[in-house]
Amino acid sequence: xxxxxxxxxxxxxxxxxxxxxxxxxxxxxxxxxxxxxxxxxxxxxxxxxxxxxxxxxxxxxxxxxxxxxxxxxxxxxxxxxxxxxxxxxxxxxxxxxxxxxxxxxxxxxxxxxx
Numbered sequence: 016x017x018x019x020x021x022x023x024x025x026x027x028x029x030x031x032x033x034x035x036x037x038x039x040x041x042x043x044x045x046x047x048x049x050x051x052x053x054x055x056x057x058x059x060x061x062x063x064x065x066x067x068x069x070x071x072x073x074x075x076x077x078x079x080x081x082x083x084x085x086x087x088x089x090x091x092x093x094x095x096x097x098x099x100x101x102x103x104x105x106x107x108x109x110x111x112x113x114x115x116x117x118x119x120x121x122x123x124x125x126x127x128x129x
Contacts, residue, residue, distance in 0.1 A: 022113045027106035031080045031125040039116030050082035057081035066101040
């Protein structure tokens with residue numbers, strides 16, 4: 016999700032989507048970052064939840080992402096808060112100040128980018 020309040024753009028990303036801001040002159044600025052199981056931060060959380068990533072980079076042999084708003088069956092490890100579950104909906108939040116000549120924002124799923 017992206018919200019503009021005045022000149023402040025806030026992007027919250029939890030899953031397999033990406034956001035990019037196009038600044039003046041076609042210069043791009045990433046507003047989100049992939050959540051893939053093989054990333055150290057994601058892998059650490061998955062292992063702490065007692066789960067695994069297989070040789071195909073899939074969580075418990077199924078999902079190829081490590082953050083998601085849905086996929087509730089992957090968020091039920093007893094005694095672990097939502098942000099610590101093997102799959103979490105805890106978003107990364109990025110804020111930027113918009114400039115007068117900024118052009119547009121792209122929000123799309125990873126399938127468009129991949």
